[in-house]
Amino acid sequence: DTAVSQTPKYLVTQMGNDKSIKCEQNLGHDTMYWYKQDSKKFLKIMFSYNNKELIINETVPNRFSPKSPDKAHLNLHINSLELGDSAVYFCASSWRELNTEAFFGQGTRLTVV
Amino acid sequence: DAKTTQPNSMESNEEEPVHLPCNHSTISGTDYIHWYRQLPSQGPEYVIHGLTSNVNNRMASLAIAEDRKSSTLILHRATLRDAAVYYCIIREYGNKLVFGAGTILRVKS
Numbered sequence: 001d002t003a004v005s006q007t008p009k010y011l012v013t014q015m016g017n018d019k020s021i022k023c024e025q026n027l028g029h030d031t032m033y034w035y036k037q038d039s040k041k042f043l044k045i046m047f048s049y050n051n052k053e054l055i056i057n058e059t060v061p062n063r064f065s066p067k068s069p070d071k072a073h074l075n076l077h078i079n080s081l082e083l084g085d086s087a088v089y090f091c092a093s094s095w096r097e098l099n100t101e102a103f104f105g106q107g108t109r110l111t112v113v
Numbered sequence: 114d115a116k117t118t119q120p121n122s123m124e125s126n127e128e129e130p131v132h133l134p135c136n137h138s139t140i141s142g143t144d145y146i147h148w149y150r151q152l153p154s155q156g157p158e159y160v161i162h163g164l165t166s167n168v169n170n171r172m173a174s175l176a177i178a179e180d181r182k183s184s185t186l187i188l189h190r191a192t193l194r195d196a197a198v199y200y201c202i203i204r205e206y207g208n209k210l211v212f213g214a215g216t217i218l219r220v221k222s
Contacts, residue, residue, distance in 0.1 A: 004156075033210070041198070043157065043212035056209060090156050098145045098204045099164065104156030 003027050006091050006105040013081055014113055021076045021108045023091030031055075032074035033102070034066060035090040043090070049074055050096055081112045116140070117201045122217040125191045133186040133216055135201030140181050144205045148175065148186045150197040151215070157200065160186065196220045 004025045013019050025032060033056075034046040047066045048056035054066070063079045074093075078085060088109050094102035118136040125131040137146065148160040161168055161175045163184070168175040174187040188195055198215040 035212075042214065043151075043200075045209055045211065048209070092156075092210075094210075098143070099162065101147070101159035101162065102149075102157075102210055104158070106156050 002105075003103045004091055004093055004105040006089075006108050008108060009106065010109050010111075012111045012113065015081055015083060017081050018077070018079045019081060019110070020078070021089055021091075021110070023074050023076070023105060025072055025091075025093035025103070027093055027103060028071075029093040029095055029103075030071060031094050031096050032068065032071075033092040033094075034074065034076050035092065035104075037088045037090060037107070039087070047074075047076075078110075081110075083112050086110055086112045116203045116205075116211065117213050119199075119201055119213060119216045121214065122219065124219045124221060125188075127192060127220055127222045128190050131188040131191045131195070131218065131220075133188075133199050133201075133218065134183065135185070136183045137201070137203050138182045140203055141205065144203045146175065146177060146181075146184050147202040147204050147210065148173070149200045149202060149210075149212075150195075151200070152194075152197045157212075160199070162204070191218075191220045193220050193222060 007022045031050045033048045037043045049068045052068045065077045068074045088107045091105040092102045147162040149157040151157045163175045176185045200215040
């Protein structure tokens with residue numbers, strides 16, 4: 001079983017559209033994250049949820065809205081997509097304690113045309 | 114911002130050990146040192162972590178300087194499958210894993 005799964009794996013859409021990326025973890029972790037990796041390969045944290053509560057919200061346009069229906073899911077909604085949103089988005093999960101490892105999904109490659 | 118400094122790239126021969134350095138001079142006493150790697154077209158993968166003492170696991174060893182301002186990830190016998198970007202991360206209170214630019218490891222056969 002995949003520990004952290006994201007859907008879809010690829011997403012091609014037009015500017016101005018609204019899209020969602022789903023993430024599920026089956027590890028029982030209490031914390032989930034969204035990261036963005038741009039064309040220069042930098043991985044930037046966007047959001048972090050602990051027990052369904054938002055704890056990290058980096059400087060991200062408010063067109064991006066995370067939603068955590070339960071501890072095992074953290075979905076990312078993006079409104080009014082722009083060309084600059086094209087990137088690979090990674091979901092991850094971990095326990096909150098600092099001495100625990102994080103597990104990452106395989107990524108969703110979003111291309112805005 | 115990332116609180117670590119790593120070389121941009123390193124090269125190794127297959128079957129030889131690789132030492133990947135990382136500087137983290139602003140680390141505080143309760144911060145953990147984590148290493149992750151990212152293989153091409155994959156998500157980051159946990160490698161190892163430590164606080165003060167050196168650590169070993171099936172993938173690698175982590176040597177931590179006595180003052181904790183630097184650490185070294187050791188791959189004992191590099192294989193072609195170890196070619197990846199290796200990230201040294203300080204995991205601090207607030208629960209962020211902040212990635213820097215990492216070190217691109219190239220392994221030659």
